[in-house]
Amino acid sequence: MARPRQALLTRQRIIDAAAALIDAEGLDALSTRRLATELGVRGPSLYNHFANKDEILDAVADAITSKVDVSFFATHDWRDALRLWGRSYRQALVTHANIVPYLAQGPGRRPAALAMADAVYGGLVKAGWPPARATHIGALMRYFVAGSALGSFARGFVEDPQLYAAHYPHLSQAHRLAEHQQSVDEGAFALGLDALIAGLEQTYERVVGSLP
Amino acid sequence: MARPRQALLTRQRIIDAAAALIDAEGLDALSTRRLATELGVRGPSLYNHFANKDEILDAVADAITSKVDVSFFATHDWRDALRLWGRSYRQALVTHANIVPYLAQGPGRRPAALAMADAVYGGLVKAGWPPARATHIGALMRYFVAGSALGSFARGFVEDPQLYAAHYPHLSQAHRLAEHQQSVDEGAFALGLDALIAGLEQTYERVVGSLP
DNA sequence: GTCTATACCTGGATAGAC
DNA sequence: GTCTATCCAGGTATAGAC
Numbered sequence: 001m002a003r004p005r006q007a008l009l010t011r012q013r014i015i016d017a018a019a020a021l022i023d024a025e026g027l028d029a030l031s032t033r034r035l036a037t038e039l040g041v042r043g044p045s046l047y048n049h050f051a052n053k054d055e056i057l058d059a060v061a062d063a064i065t066s067k068v069d070v071s072f073f074a075t076h077d078w079r080d081a082l083r084l085w086g087r088s089y090r091q092a093l094v095t096h097a098n099i100v101p102y103l104a105q106g107p108g109r110r111p112a113a114l115a116m117a118d119a120v121y122g123g124l125v126k127a128g129w130p131p132a133r134a135t136h137i138g139a140l141m142r143y144f145v146a147g148s149a150l151g152s153f154a155r156g157f158v159e160d161p162q163l164y165a166a167h168y169p170h171l172s173q174a175h176r177l178a179e180h181q182q183s184v185d186e187g188a189f190a191l192g193l194d195a196l197i198a199g200l201e202q203t204y205e206r207v208v209g210s211l212p
Numbered sequence: 213m214a215r216p217r218q219a220l221l222t223r224q225r226i227i228d229a230a231a232a233l234i235d236a237e238g239l240d241a242l243s244t245r246r247l248a249t250e251l252g253v254r255g256p257s258l259y260n261h262f263a264n265k266d267e268i269l270d271a272v273a274d275a276i277t278s279k280v281d282v283s284f285f286a287t288h289d290w291r292d293a294l295r296l297w298g299r300s301y302r303q304a305l306v307t308h309a310n311i312v313p314y315l316a317q318g319p320g321r322r323p324a325a326l327a328m329a330d331a332v333y334g335g336l337v338k339a340g341w342p343p344a345r346a347t348h349i350g351a352l353m354r355y356f357v358a359g360s361a362l363g364s365f366a367r368g369f370v371e372d373p374q375l376y377a378a379h380y381p382h383l384s385q386a387h388r389l390a391e392h393q394q395s396v397d398e399g400a401f402a403l404g405l406d407a408l409i410a411g412l413e414q415t416y417e418r419v420v421g422s423l424p
Numbered sequence: 425g426t427c428t429a430t431a432c433c434t435g436g437a438t439a440g441a442c
Numbered sequence: 443g444t445c446t447a448t449c450c451a452g453g454t455a456t457a458g459a460c
Contacts, residue, residue, distance in 0.1 A: 045444050101313035108368030122382035140404030147359025156320030170334035192352030199407025257426050
């Protein structure tokens with residue numbers, strides 16, 4: 001099996017397999033050898049499609065970001081657009097939570113991330129937000145979404161009541177958090193998103209609403 | 213130099229050196245060999261003080277979290293407490309941004325993290341927030357702070373105007389972001405924190421203010 | 425309590441055959 | 443375009459001398 005008639009690998013197959021591997025076992029599980037094995041191939045073959053491992057990771061990150069829906073800024077009020085975009089953004093990251101640290105720290109060179117920033121910024125400015133504020137809003141939404149995808153709050157807790165009751169008076173029910181992990185995270189995200197938009201609305205009225 | 217009269221290492225020295233190394237060169241730079249070298253010692257010596265590498269990382273994470281000031285919940289109005297705690301929390305993480313991915317994903321077994329959660333939850337409940345909401349608020353604040361420390365929004369951009377102007381119509385000034393990275397991040401955090409608290413205030417009036 | 429020595433594994437990447 | 447073979451660096455951790 002030196003050179004198969006039909007290529008065994010494509011960039012897309014590699015990206016998909018890498019994403020699946022990271023989702024299942026974490027960022028550290030992604031090695032070129034391991035990824036190749038998943039694809040029924042040997043390590044070095046990957047280098048026919050990507051120059052190095054970082055290029056693979058960047059491609060995965062870009063694919064995930066490209067799933068975020070930013071179309072709302074063209075069709076909706078900025079408040080609704082922010083809310084709908086925020087949900088779509090979180091959804092995209094939560095389903096690939098293990099890659100969030102890489103994705104959030106990565107450089108602003110990935111096309112999908114730039115397209116997203118462009119749409120958000122453009123939409124906010126068009127709605128009347130001053131450019132500096134629009135930048136801040138794009139950034140703070142990113143903080144909130146990335147943070148919520150990164151660290152499930154509840155995942156941290158352990159299902160052992162004894163561990164908390166003794167030393168942390170207010171956390172006596174904390175072990176229950178482990179049971180309701182997902183609903184706690186979703187509730188916290190929903191509450192935060194509502195609060196953020198309501199708070200920004202006040203700023204908007206003060207800053208933009210007072211103009212002619 | 214087999215057995216020195218005075219121990220060369222202490223847990224505290226190891227923790228400090230590990231934090232400094234991570235701050236300077238990132239999480240991946242922390243290996244037992246490298247850390248030992250920084251301490252003027254050989255790799256295996258560390259195992260006299262910690263069972264394994266994860267224990268070292270947990271100790272670093274705990275040390276950082278313990279620097280967060282949660283005393284405000286005992287002395288201030290919940291709004292002010294939230295704001296002051298948020299700033300202190302962000303400050304602690306931003307100065308050790310490289311460890312945020314580990315810290316945010318880690319388990320809820322670290323004493324400092326539990327003490328913090330306990331103080332926040334207790335303070336909010338005492339202020340009249342229903343327990344479920346108090347949990348959500350603690351979580352959403354964590355999302356926002358961790359997200360803001362994790363990924364500097366502006367750091368991602370590159371100081372090359374050409375890169376953006378061509379394809380992203382609204383980002384023509386994006387290269388300027390790289391110059392003002394810190395002020396963008398601080399401005400975005402401040403705006404988001406204000407908006408969050410203002411938004412929560414509305415919820416508070418609706419949920420708590422209407423009670424007897 | 426730190427050392428040396430070492431076992432053992434995994435990693436990313438390249439060269440050259442087919 | 444995938445293979446084999448190989449390099450080299452680095453990782454965690456243990457055993458036993460001093």
